[in-house]
Amino acid sequence: xxxxxxxxxxxxxxxxxxxxxxxxxxxxxxxxxxxxxxxxxxxxxxxxxxxxxxxxxxxxxxxxxxxxxxxxxxxxxxxxxxxxxxxxxxxxxxxxxxxxxxxxxxxxxxxxxxxxxxxxxxxxxxxxxxxxxxxxxxxxxxxxxxxxxxxxxxxxxxxxxxxxxxxxxxxxxxxxxxxxxxxxxxxxxxxxxxxxxxxxxxxxxxxx
Numbered sequence: 206x207x208x209x210x211x212x213x214x215x216x217x218x219x220x221x222x223x224x225x226x227x228x229x230x231x232x233x234x235x236x237x238x239x240x241x242x243x244x245x246x247x248x249x250x251x252x253x254x255x256x257x258x259x260x261x262x263x264x265x266x267x268x269x270x271x272x273x274x275x276x277x278x279x280x281x282x283x284x285x286x287x288x289x290x291x292x293x294x295x296x297x298x299x300x301x302x303x304x305x306x307x308x309x310x311x312x313x314x315x316x317x318x319x320x321x322x323x324x325x326x327x328x329x330x331x332x333x334x335x336x337x338x339x340x341x342x343x344x345x346x347x348x349x350x351x352x353x354x355x356x357x358x359x360x361x362x363x364x365x366x367x368x369x370x371x372x373x374x375x376x377x378x379x380x381x382x383x384x385x386x387x388x389x390x391x392x393x394x395x396x397x398x399x400x401x402x403x404x405x406x407x408x409x410x411x412x413x
Contacts, residue, residue: 207266207331209273215322218315219278220289223261227276230285231258234307243344245368261288266331269293273326277306277319286310289319291327291336298334298382300327304350311346317353324354328382329391337379341366351378355388 212221223231232254234240241248249257261274273291278284287306294301302323304316327333338356340347351358356378364372385391 209266209326209330211275213275213322213326214280215318217280218286218318218322219280220275220319220322221278222264223258223274223276223288225258225262227285228255228258230307231288234287234305237308239308240305243341243347245366266293269295273323275319275323277310277315279315286315287319289316289323291323294337298332300331300333300336302327302336302338304347316347317350320350320354324380324385325389325391328385333382335379335381336385337377340376340378342374342376348376348378354380355385356380 212219214220232249232251235249235254235257236251238248261276264272264274266273271293275289277286277288279286285307287304287310290303292301292303293299302320304320306316310316324336327336337359338347338351340351342348342361348358357380358376359379360375360377362375362377365375366373
C-alpha cells in the first residue's frame with residue numbers, strides 16, 4: 206500500500222479514517238434526498254450506510270480502482286462534517302476526486318479545504334499526474350469548488366448521463382501536477398511508482 210500518513214491536518218480540519226462511531230452522523234447526511242441529488246444513486250438506507258461505512262473504514266489503496274475515503278472533522282468542534290474521496294483511475298498517473306458535506310457544513314469552505322489537502326496527498330506522496338472531478342452541470346456548488354481549487358473545465362458532455370428519469374450534462378474538471386505545484390508552491394515528486402498498475406473503469410460522478 207502506498208504511504209498514506211493519517212490523520213491529515215489543515216488549518217481548520219482533520220482528515221482521518223472513518224470509525225464505527227461515525228455511523229449515525231454519516232447516515233444523517235447520506236440518507237437525505239438532497240445529498241443524493243447529483244449522484245447516480247438514491248439516498249442510503251441505514252443498512253446501506255453501515256455497509257458503506259465499513260468499506261470506508263477499511264479501505265486499501267494498492268491498485269487502480271481503489272479508493273481513499275476520508276472522514277472530515279473540525280479541529281474545533283467534535284462531529285463529522287462530511288467526506289472526501291480519491292479514486293485511482295485506469296491509465297498512467299490518473300485519479301478522480303470527490304466530496305460530500307453534511308448540510309450544516311456546506312457554504313463554509315470546508316469542502317474546498319479538505320479537497321485541497323487530498324490533492325496535495327495525490328500529487329505529493331502518491332505521485333499522480335492528473336486528477337479530475339466529474340459532476341452534473343447543474344451542480345454549481347461543486348463547479349465552484351473545482352474552480353477555487355484551480356481545476357480547469359476540460360469537457361462538457363451534453364446529455365451524457367441518464368439517471369433519476371432525466372438526461373444530464375456531465376462536466377469534467379481537471380488539474381495537472383505541474384499546474385497544481387506552480388499554484389501552490391509545491392515540488393512535484395520525481396518517482397511515481399504507482400503509475401504502472403492496471404485497473405477497472407471509473408464509476409460515475411464522484412463530486413457532490
